[in-house]
Amino acid sequence: MGKIRAGIIGLGTYVPADVLTNSDLEKLVNTSDEWITSRTGIKERRIIDKNQAASDIGAIAAAKAIDESGLNPEDIELIICTSLSPDMIAPSTATIIQHKIKAKNAAAFDVSSACAGFSFGLSVGTQFIENGTYNNVLLIGTEAISRFIDYSDRKTCILFGDGAGAVVLAKVEEPYGIVANYLGADGNRHEHIRIPAGGSSVPASEETVLNGEHFLKMNGNEVFKFAVRVIPQAIDNVLQIAGLKKEDIDLFIPHQANKRIIDSAIEKAGIDENKVFINLDKYGNTSTASVPLALGEARENGLLKKGDLTLLIGFGAGLSWGANIVCWAL
Structure with a gap:
């Protein structure tokens, strides 16, 4: 048997249905589709429903990742959530997602590293797998960042959108894994x-x-x-x-x-x-x-x-x- 690594055994993503185009933003601030596209490469972004929070779309992505992994929510032992737009300061968004996906056996905490959060969370999750503490770790990156955007500020409102992605980490053999x-x-x-x-x-x-x-x-x-x-x-x-x-x-x-x-x-x-x-x-x-x-x-x-x-x-x-x-x- 080769060396054991942490590896991705399930992946899930979700983006909201509502689309905010550059043309839509032309009605809100002094900008244009050409100006935004030439400076950022962005043509449109997704905006979360008014009745949803970061935990809701994170839970959807998480459920997809768990389903692909072949595990059940009860098999998840640790949930790590990263977000610049958590549901609230306390409790952690990870614990709210734990409740929503019924991962009743999982410990849960948030990692706060903004746009670098998924890289940090993947590093943290890897350690828990490779040191033998946990067998199945769920990592979620979820954002409802539109809730924190000033749509009269051209510098920021043209850039950001909402969405979520999740992976399940478990033991795999070399050469696969992190x-x-x-x-x-x-x-x-x-x-x-x-x-x-x-x-x-x-x-x-x-x-x-x-x-x-x-x-x-x-x-x-x-x-x-x-x-x-x-x-x-x-x-x-x-x-x-x-x-x-x-x-x-x-x-x-x-x-x-x-x-x-x-x-x-x-x-x-x-x-x-x-x-x-x-x-x-x-x-x-x-x-x-x-x-x-x-x-x-x-x-x-x-x-x-x-x-x-x-x-x-x-x-x-x-x-x-x-x-x-x-x-x-x-």
């Missing part, structure tokens, strides 16, 4: 992406609501420079940990933030653009859900087969970043 993980953070730049109010630093008040301090704020120029710098570094570092070369990777799946960021970063990293999967034109930036959503769509498009090496990259608020190499086991 090959390597790399994580990083730079708290010196934490102010560049933030939701200022609602925590203990700036408690909610009438003033914070009137001032729009519960909406996402972002310094786009600084985030662009940060992302273009750290994406190549993250790729090089995780490849070094794995003992692999860029040429060994079959498919690169970066966080779907902005096509200009992705194009600039992969050029700097010296990666063949034909090996990079992009679907942000249809969904926008879905934060922590973007990588599993892209992973699911890449598989649907026939771009992933068993044994393929996939390199996942996340980056966002914190500022934080991460990369994971996965040998596809499905």
Whole structure:
């Protein structure tokens, strides 16, 4: 028997039905389809139903992942949820999803790393499998980020959309499974992406609501420079940990933030653009859900087969970043 790794044995995704197009945004702010497309690559994004929360769409994706894995909800021993738009500060969104999918035997907690959350969660889940603590771990990235967007702010409202993706992790034999993980953070730049109010630093008040301090704020120029710098570094570092070369990777799946960021970063990293999967034109930036959503769509498009090496990259608020190499086991 080969070495045991944590591997993905089930994958599920979900996007809301409601579509917000660039043409729709032209009616809300001073923008145009051409302006948005040329600067971001985004044509439309999905918006969650008014009666849904992040846990609702996360639970749908989770149920799909569990179904593909061949397990029952009772077999899940740990749930890790990552989200920039949790249902509430407490309890964790993971525990709410546990209730909704009836995974009554699972421990549950949230990981807060914004758009890099799926990379962080995958790294954490891998440890629990490989150290023998748990056999079946459910990882969910779910976002209702539209609830935190100011639709009079052109800098942010054109970018973000809602969606969810989930994977079930379990023991697999080499060469399959999670090959390597790399994580990083730079708290010196934490102010560049933030939701200022609602925590203990700036408690909610009438003033914070009137001032729009519960909406996402972002310094786009600084985030662009940060992302273009750290994406190549993250790729090089995780490849070094794995003992692999860029040429060994079959498919690169970066966080779907902005096509200009992705194009600039992969050029700097010296990666063949034909090996990079992009679907942000249809969904926008879905934060922590973007990588599993892209992973699911890449598989649907026939771009992933068993044994393929996939390199996942996340980056966002914190500022934080991460990369994971996965040998596809499905």
